[in-house]
Amino acid sequence: MRAVPVIAAYALREALRRRVFAVVLVLTLVFLLLYWLATQYLFDHLEEVIPPDRVDARTLVGSTVLGLAMFATLFLGVVLAIFLTLGVVRGDAERGLLQPLVVRPITRGMLVTARLLGAASVCIPYVLVVYAASVLITRTNGDWTPDRTVVPGLELAFGVVIVAAIAIVGSVFLTTTANGIAVFMVFGAGLVAGLLGQIGDALNSDRLERIATISAWAAPFEALYQDALHNITADTTGLTRFVVQLGPFGGGHEGGPWLGLWAVGFLVLCTVFATAAFTRSDL
Amino acid sequence: MPALAVRGLEKRYGRTEALRGVDLDVGEGELFGLLGPNGAGKSTLVKIACGLVRPTRGAAEVAGAPAGSLRARASLGYLAELFRFPGWASADEVLTLHQRLARSGGGPAERAELLDLVGLAHARDTRVEQMSKGMQQRLGIAQALVGAPPLLLLDEPTSALDPAGRRDVRTLLEELRRRGVSVLLNSHLLSEVELVCDRVAILRDGVVVAGGRPEELARPRGIEIETDDGPVRLEGGREEAARAVADLVRAGRKVYRVEVRRSTLEEVYLEAVGE
Numbered sequence: 001m002r003a004v005p006v007i008a009a010y011a012l013r014e015a016l017r018r019r020v021f022a023v024v025l026v027l028t029l030v031f032l033l034l035y036w037l038a039t040q041y042l043f044d045h046l047e048e049v050i051p052p053d054r055v056d057a058r059t060l061v062g063s064t065v066l067g068l069a070m071f072a073t074l075f076l077g078v079v080l081a082i083f084l085t086l087g088v089v090r091g092d093a094e095r096g097l098l099q100p101l102v103v104r105p106i107t108r109g110m111l112v113t114a115r116l117l118g119a120a121s122v123c124i125p126y127v128l129v130v131y132a133a134s135v136l137i138t139r140t141n142g143d144w145t146p147d148r149t150v151v152p153g154l155e156l157a158f159g160v161v162i163v164a165a166i167a168i169v170g171s172v173f174l175t176t177t178a179n180g181i182a183v184f185m186v187f188g189a190g191l192v193a194g195l196l197g198q199i200g201d202a203l204n205s206d207r208l209e210r211i212a213t214i215s216a217w218a219a220p221f222e223a224l225y226q227d228a229l230h231n232i233t234a235d236t237t238g239l240t241r242f243v244v245q246l247g248p249f250g251g252g253h254e255g256g257p258w259l260g261l262w263a264v265g266f267l268v269l270c271t272v273f274a275t276a277a278f279t280r281s282d283l
Numbered sequence: 284m285p286a287l288a289v290r291g292l293e294k295r296y297g298r299t300e301a302l303r304g305v306d307l308d309v310g311e312g313e314l315f316g317l318l319g320p321n322g323a324g325k326s327t328l329v330k331i332a333c334g335l336v337r338p339t340r341g342a343a344e345v346a347g348a349p350a351g352s353l354r355a356r357a358s359l360g361y362l363a364e365l366f367r368f369p370g371w372a373s374a375d376e377v378l379t380l381h382q383r384l385a386r387s388g389g390g391p392a393e394r395a396e397l398l399d400l401v402g403l404a405h406a407r408d409t410r411v412e413q414m415s416k417g418m419q420q421r422l423g424i425a426q427a428l429v430g431a432p433p434l435l436l437l438d439e440p441t442s443a444l445d446p447a448g449r450r451d452v453r454t455l456l457e458e459l460r461r462r463g464v465s466v467l468l469n470s471h472l473l474s475e476v477e478l479v480c481d482r483v484a485i486l487r488d489g490v491v492v493a494g495g496r497p498e499e500l501a502r503p504r505g506i507e508i509e510t511d512d513g514p515v516r517l518e519g520g521r522e523e524a525a526r527a528v529a530d531l532v533r534a535g536r537k538v539y540r541v542e543v544r545r546s547t548l549e550e551v552y553l554e555a556v557g558e
Contacts, residue, residue, distance in 0.1 A: 002383075002386070003383070003384055006380065006383045006384060007384075010369075010380055013371070013372075014369055014371070017369075017371045095367055096363060096365040096366040096367040097366075097367050097368070097369065099335060099361070099363040099366055100361070100363065100366055100368070100381070100423075100426060101384065102334070102335060103333045103334060103335065103356055103359070103361040104356060104381065104384035104385055105353045105354075105356045105357040105384075105385065105386070106353075106384060107353070280337075282296075282330075282335065282336040282337060283330070283335040283336065
């Protein structure tokens with residue numbers, strides 16, 4: 001397993017040198033600047049927000065804008081994760097980058113694990129920093145902090161790593177472009193599941209909500225995102241809790257104690273599946 | 284024990300049969316040339332030997348270990364026909380990465396020696412993206428030599444090199460033979476193979492159609508004798524030439540030049556592949 005940190009470090013260096021990383025950094029700075037301006041404006045004009053009776057306006061505004069920021073963080077993190085991993089097997093093999101590495105005395109499982117770790121070592125700090133900046137901006141401009149600060153950030157980061165794992169699985173079978181399209185579609189399907197859940201909630205449709213839950217858990221980055229949204233207002237009670245609407249694609253939904261376990265299991269399954277398929281494929 | 288032993292090797296890609304029962308051995312310290320037209324199965328054979336492709340049937344062993352196993356891969360160096368190193372890495376960084384993966388303890392001394400060996404000593408800190416194709420090819424050869432593997436699999440190692448670079452590679456191959464390294468050289472350049480290889484195998488449609496030492500493959504193609512009465516052309520080889528000269532001298536003719544013509548590897552190759 002000595003090769004894993006070597007390849008992970010190689011993947012990390014490669015990731016930091018890719019143009020997409022610089023693009024995402026610029027987009028992130030633009031987003032944080034706009035978020036700063038938006039929260040400043042909203043909290044400066046809090047008296048203009050007229051919430052329903054017995055609903056705390058600051059909590060309503062704070063949790064809603066932070067929920068939006070979390071979606072943006074997830075989206076940017078997913079863009080980064082997909083671009084770092086969409087070509088790690090077939091793409092790199094077609095470009096001739098993979099062959100010199102694979103013929104070394106390392107298993108293909110080590111290579112898959114190392115590439116996932118390399119992507120995770122870029123995406124996790126990125127998501128945590130952007131999330132922390134969003135929380136800090138919300139607190140500075142609005143004097144509002146989420147009920148749970150750390151766990152939602154970790155869940156967002158874990159969600160992004162899961163998307164990276166899905167992209168690595170796809171990279172074994174699909175060309176770079178096809179894989180990028182496929183993984184973005186999977187990500188979009190997860191978001192649609194969240195939206196379905198909200199529609200089901202609004203229509204009071206158990207069936208729709210069940211479909212949404214199953215879909216969100218099938219690709220657990222969405223379930224983690226929903227649980228993260230839930231956690232920022234986890235201790236809020238009463239009507240305020242009922243009223244807060246968080247992300248643009250699906251509201252907060254408690255994942256429960258099994259979510260973390262399933263997410264870890266899903267990650268392991270992706271790694272094992274990618275390894276098995278990669279081991280059986282000719283380069 | 285041969286450095287590479289291939290027995291009844293078959294490989295199918297869907298309906299295409301890339302290899303149809305290939306047998307060959309590359310001995311220790313032997314330079315072995317693999318020849319054949321495009322699509323003959325040469326690259327597939329090399330890829331099976333280094334574990335990139337799994338055989339459909341048959342077996343290949345590297346230093347006694349099944350091809351593709353960790354032990355087999357620890358015993359070989361490979362230069363792919365189409366390869367690339369990350370553009371951001373320097374020559375030294377590329378070799379460092381491969382030293383770590385190959386678990387070579389050679390350190391900076393090995394890297395310096397390898398770069399010197401391939402004529403890139405001056406480019407230690409040059410990034411791959413700033414290198415010419417020929418320099419990248421040389422770096423590829425240096426990478427294949429990391430960890431001093433007993434078997435080298437070189438797939439078209441001179442394809443991007445100019446004539447001087449090709450000559451350097453020939454010199455390098457001879458140096459490797461001197462060090463006891465076995466080399467399987469897959470090349471389209473027949474003259475190059477003829478100059479350096481101890482043995483060759485010619486593949487066509489996935490089967491070995493000719494094989495042996497280059498001089499064994501070359502067959503007599505007649506005798507040409509220049510006499511005072513004009514040129515004389517006869518069938519036969521060395522023995523027949525000696526007899527013919529003796530007969531001509533006995534007959535009172537003056538002999539100015541005698542040439543026993545043999546087929547070149549190129550002629551043998553073209554005959555073997557049916558072109």
